[in-house]
Amino acid sequence: MNCQKCRAPLKLDSSLQDLNRSALDLLTGSRAHTVEPTTTNARNPFPQERKEIYDKVSQDVSSPLFKRVIPPPRQGIRSQPAVAAATKAGLKDNPAMSFVMLTDSQVVPSQSSTKESSNPLPKSKSGTDLEPVDSDNPPSISQQIESSTRLFEILSARSDIDHPICTECTDLLLTSLQSRLSSAQKERDTYITFLKSLNTTSPTPSALQKAQSSLASARAAEEKAFSTLLALEKEKADLDAEIANLDTESSALDAEEQAFWRDRNAFALTLSEFQSERDALNAAYEHDARLLERLQRTNVYNDCFCISHDGHFGTINGLRLGRLPPPQNVEWVEINAALGTAALLLATVAERLGCEFAGYRIRPMGSTSSVEKFEVSAPSSSQSSSSTATIIAPTAPSSPSSHPSSATTTAQNNINNNQKTTTLDLFSSGDLPLGAKKFLHRRLDAGMAAFLECIRQLGEFVEQSANNNNNNNNSTSSSSTPSSNAAAATSNNNNNKGGGGGIVKLPYEIKKDKIHGVSIKLGAGTDETWTRACKYALTCCKYLLAHASNAGGVRAVGKGAGT
DSSP states (O other): OBOTTTOOBOOOOHHHHTOOHHHHHHHHHOOOOOOOOOOOOSSOSSOHHHHHHHHHHHHTOOOOSSOOOOOOOOSSOOOHHHHHHHHHHHHHHOTTOOOOOOOHHHHSOOHHHHHGGGSOOOBOTTSOBOOOOOSSSOOOHHHHHHHHHHHHHHHHHTSSSOSOOOHHHHHHHHHHHHHHHHHHHHHHHHHHHHHHHHHHTOOOHHHHHHHHHHHHHHHHHHHHHHHHHHHHHHHHHHHHHHHHHHHHHHHHHHHHHHHHHHHHHHHHHHHHHHHHHHHHHHHHHHHHHHHHHHHHHOOHHHHHOOEEEETTEEEETTEEEOOOSTTSOOOHHHHHHHHHHHHHHHHHHHHHHTOOOSSEEEEOOGGGOEEEEEEEOOOOTTTHHHHHHHHHGGGSOOOTTOOOOHHHHHHHHHHHHHEEEEEEESOOOSOOOTTOHHHHTHHHHHHHHHHHHHHHHHHHHHHHHHHHHHHHHHHHTTTSOHHHHHHHHHHHHHHTTSSGGGOOOOSSOEETTEETTEEOOSTTSOHHHHHHHHHHHHHHHHHHHHHHHHHHHHHHHHHHHHO
């Protein structure tokens, strides 16, 4: 056999091997006698009603549904492992069997049992026949094994421990059971103490009444709280429905807000584009206004024709006009260029003021400029009067709305048929041999005289135009508007800049080929006198240039006032 705990092989005691019939009956038929405890408490540990119910149920008790029985031993000889398995199976089938302690007197066979071993062994309570043990005829090994196995099965069935077990396992089992016993005793003492405290502290009728009143008030508070809970739950449901409605409204407002911001962003983009375009237009307008103001302040005539002086020489655009003895001599290339520029100035001013020269036409061609002179051939007696009238007519300014008569047209055609054109040079080829100056500069002298005559005619035209404007302004001053009066006053002031006392006249008097008493012809005097005459002529040209600039400004002011 093996230990049922550690599975170590066991050697059975000789007392179990030589177990007699009396000892076996004692072991198999013993009952555990329990002693009912008696309580000395004056008060029962349980209510009387529970005891009455227990007694009533105990009277009507019936047989149990499951009865614990010890199975009979199997016939024949079995092996030790089979016996151990059967023992373990019997223990599992009978878990409620009690534990039996054997004393030495019960285990060791007595002499009387040995003498009576010749008597037949009666049947046991379980119905199993056990053969008597004879000292002369000892039992066989199979009988000993079967008896021991039967005994161990009974022991295992009556306890929670599988038998057999070794000595060491028995000591450990006893230690464990002793600890369990100690804990059970402590728990018992605890229950007893609690029971005593309950018996000593039983509630009084006043305490019970107070507890019942508090219970009633607690139940009333519970009912009130329950009704409040129902009201709160209903209110919560209403709030949940309201929250759902508000969520729907919030979603609609969010969508509306998004649409508003989209429209606002589109409007802001359009406004930004409009402002950018406006700023660009304003910048362009300011630039154009500044450019217009600068252009209005710009005098084209002064920029194109800058007349000044360099010592004894009059200059136009930096070109000296005149000749002096060395080392102040001026080359003819520079003189020719200066004369060409002066001719261009005179032609431009005449065109700007609308003046036509009588019998002359200036051809500005740089250093080879010239003046064309129109001469009429000897007319017949029938055409003399008409020719004279035609020659004098261009000197008077004509009105833009006037139309030539048929007689004037016929006379003009006769003049065109009979006139002769002579080209007068405003340039010279260079220095001439000694003694030939007076004769070989005749073309230049004729051109200079014609140039001076053109200056005189333009000066008279300016003077006559200024007088006519003054007369017109005086006649219309009473019926004119303030703006036209301001324009007329500006015109008068500008026209009076050229001369003093309100009279527009050239700064130097011109008579035939002399200006301020000095001849303009190179062959008629010295180089110094010719240089001085050229300087006077340029001064008159500068005066005419300033009058043309003022006339342009007055015309612009008049147009602005008329609008």
